[in-house]
Amino acid sequence: EAFLDNIEAANGALNAYVAVTGDQAREMAKASDEKLAKGEAGALEGIPLGIKDLFATKGVHTQACSHILDGFKPAYESTVTANLWADGAVMLGKLNMDEFAMGSSNETSHYGNVINPFRKAGSNQDLVPGGSSGGSAAAVAARLCMGATATDTGGSIRQPAAFTGTVGIKPTYGRCSRWGTIAFASSLDQAGPITQTIRDSAIMLKSMASVDAKDTTSVDMPVPDYEKAIGKSVKGLKIGIPAEYRIDGMPSEIEELWQKGIQWLKDAGAEIVDITLPHTKYALPAYYIVAPAEASSNLARYDGVRYGLRVPGTDIADMYESTRAAGFGSEVQRRILIGTYVLSAGYYDAYYLKAQKVRSLIKRDFDLAWANGVDAILTPATPSAAFGIADQDMHSDPVKMYMQDVFTVTVNMAGLPGISVPAGCDKNGLPLGLQLIGKPFDEETLFQIGSVIE
Numbered sequence: 001e002a003f004l005d006n007i008e009a010a011n012g013a014l015n016a017y018v019a020v021t022g023d024q025a026r027e028m029a030k031a032s033d034e035k036l037a038k039g040e041a042g043a044l045e046g047i048p049l050g051i052k053d054l055f056a057t058k059g060v061h062t063q064a065c066s067h068i069l070d071g072f073k074p075a076y077e078s079t080v081t082a083n084l085w086a087d088g089a090v091m092l093g094k095l096n097m098d099e100f101a102m103g104s105s106n107e108t109s110h111y112g113n114v115i116n117p118f119r120k121a122g123s124n125q126d127l128v129p130g131g132s133s134g135g136s137a138a139a140v141a142a143r144l145c146m147g148a149t150a151t152d153t154g155g156s157i158r159q160p161a162a163f164t165g166t167v168g169i170k171p172t173y174g175r176c177s178r179w180g181t182i183a184f185a186s187s188l189d190q191a192g193p194i195t196q197t198i199r200d201s202a203i204m205l206k207s208m209a210s211v212d213a214k215d216t217t218s219v220d221m222p223v224p225d226y227e228k229a230i231g232k233s234v235k236g237l238k239i240g241i242p243a244e245y246r247i248d249g250m251p252s253e254i255e256e257l258w259q260k261g262i263q264w265l266k267d268a269g270a271e272i273v274d275i276t277l278p279h280t281k282y283a284l285p286a287y288y289i290v291a292p293a294e295a296s297s298n299l300a301r302y303d304g305v306r307y308g309l310r311v312p313g314t315d316i317a318d319m320y321e322s323t324r325a326a327g328f329g330s331e332v333q334r335r336i337l338i339g340t341y342v343l344s345a346g347y348y349d350a351y352y353l354k355a356q357k358v359r360s361l362i363k364r365d366f367d368l369a370w371a372n373g374v375d376a377i378l379t380p381a382t383p384s385a386a387f388g389i390a391d392q393d394m395h396s397d398p399v400k401m402y403m404q405d406v407f408t409v410t411v412n413m414a415g416l417p418g419i420s421v422p423a424g425c426d427k428n429g430l431p432l433g434l435q436l437i438g439k440p441f442d443e444e445t446l447f448q449i450g451s452v453i454e
């Protein structure tokens with residue numbers, strides 16, 4: 001009830017939730033009470049969570065914040081949310097996001113932008129919460145839920161977490177099932193939690209993760225008790241600092257935060273080593289080929305026949321065209337155009353195939369670091385703090401917005417786990433995050449090191 005009251009009081013201003021499921025929440029909470037009374041509580045019994053609108057929730061608003069999915073209520077539940085409910089969690093509602101998870105500011109949502117609960121000291125200007133999981137991050141930061149599900153294809157968990165002073169982990173590709181999570185770029189998409197603390201993150205990820213026969217890319221490996229890793233000494237761990245992340249034009253505050261993080265880890269007994277990940281600079285351009293290519297294929301299913309919106313036409317082709325023209329926002333249309341272009345017969349080898357080769361090289365850079373004994377890598381999470389809504393500079397060219405992903409996309413391209421941990425503030429009092437990148441399926445080490453930074 002306290003969280004529903006908070007939502008009632010603050011959601012009008014923040015626009016974090018696009019649907020609130022109060023009645024359902026009360027029913028689930030009642031069932032939790034009964035289980036608690038019988039001593040049968042699950043790991044998340046009675047914990048109220050918000051769910052990103054990308055996860056299919058049975059009978060409940062699931063539209064990826066797109067106009068084209070108007071009115072869609074799935075007949076099935078995503079595996080990740082089913083896992084959470086099985087452990088006793090309670091759903092408060094569905095959270096705002098960039099349309100089909102394409103964006104870094106939550107400004108591409110059909111439901112309007114989300115407002116970051118943080119403002120610059122002494123300023124009235126509204127800031128973005130980051131994206132695409134902007135609703136998830138804002139809701140957690142403003143205490144409109146205890147934790148939220150999110151997804152990360154190129155940074156959509158870690159960048160909004162950094163912008164709102166919350167913890168966001170993208171686990172290893174395959175750790176969580178993608179079944180029932182609306183697809184953006186299937187070879188990059190992963191679900192993960194956004195929470196207030198590292199401990200909450202560890203608890204929630206354990207619950208979300210599972211192998212699943214319905215997603216053949218989910219991996220059959222035991223899910224460790226991540227909570228046990230928290231507070232464990234980092235003495236002797238080797239932490240890599242990649243030279244290539246020191247990019248041109250990086251604000252001095254970000255560089256200083258990175259140096260502080262290095263010092264904290266040194267003080268805690270970790271060994272800091274300089275490393276090189278030479279193909280880093282190709283990650284962003286390669287991502288913006290691979291992700292739109294997969295998106296153009298995944299989004300072909302929205303045709304006005306099977307789901308949501310239908311705009312009538314003179315014949316079926318005209319109906320497809322009118323529905324897709326009206327139903328997709330401009331960023332989604334841009335991605336479909338880029339994607340179909342790079343996949344077209346004449347350009348496939350020059351763009352898509354080449355980007356896939358670059359992807360192998362990026363992965364090899366990381367493999368080499370691990371082979372040299374590096375246990376984890378420390379970088380900034382974002383190249384800036386939260387920026388203003390409708391910021392003219394950010395919108396002058398789509399590539400400006402794509403630059404937000406410069407530190408995060410390599411992790412998705414290589415399938416690795418990455419966490420953003422709140423690490424300080426800029427001179428205006430806005431939160432900043434540091435990112436830790438780990439070996440495949442070694443989320444434990446990220447929680448262990450993250451708890452030193454937190």
Ligand code: GLN
Binds near residue numbers: 103132154
């Ligand atoms: N900002 C990136 C994009 O727009 C990443 C989005 C995501 O991780 N879902 O593609």
